[in-house]
Amino acid sequence: MNAENNEIHDTEDHALNKELVAYLDGELNRDGVSRVEDELSKNAEYRLRLMQLQQAWDLMDELPRVSSDESFTKSTVELIVVSAESEANETVVRRKTWRHVIWVIGLLSATAAAWGGFLLVSQFNNRDNQELLRDLPLVQEIDIYDPIESMEFLKQLEASGVFDEELDDAI
Structure with missing residues (x-):
């Protein structure tokens, strides 16, 4: 029972955090802003959570900005291009392999059908020969x-x- 309560509480916290983050980021429409501000005026827990998130935002603003040089950007883009080319090549190879497999299956099916037809005709013709031998x-x-x-x-x-x-x- 306690695990269920924790799950429900976590789900509610996640929804609350999501709404408050959207509020801080200015992503809510007018109705959403009104709803959050109304809840802030009524609920102390809600205000506390907003203050905690605002402090986290403020601390992130104080973190030093790391600038990347052109070689870092170039090498990152090159890695992405190489990765994309590799994936594209794998896709082409897989498609060619499947085409070959389908051709082989078709060829084997046609061979089996021809062999089955030959055996059927052979048996039918052989029946007359068996009668003659008898x-x-x-x-x-x-x-x-x-x-x-x-x-x-x-x-x-x-x-x-x-x-x-x-x-x-x-x-």
Whole structure:
């Protein structure tokens, strides 16, 4: 519970400081100035915080001004330019790398699609060849089977047991 109160207090202090800093910097519109001045007339804590911030401002005005020479400014600008060029070069390299990656992925996808198409067509064409290989013994003996006029005749021969005799002889 205490941590929550501290958080709320910190948030309120931050908002108060922000408003008072804007007041000291002259960044508030007329309504904002009126609101701050009204609060200053009513609230002692508010006045105290404004005085503390004003003292900090006054102390910063007393700090010695450091002037930088032309070489410091030049070297700082050069560092910024070098940094910007480096970032620009990295961006260009990243873009080129991604372009290459996209091309490689596209090429691999096209190759996979072509390979898949080849396998599909090959399997379809191979089906006819497999059927021919299965029927090869029949095709090799086509001259023997050619005189047979119908399947009915073969069924009658099988029913009569003619083929059984040939099987017994073969064993």
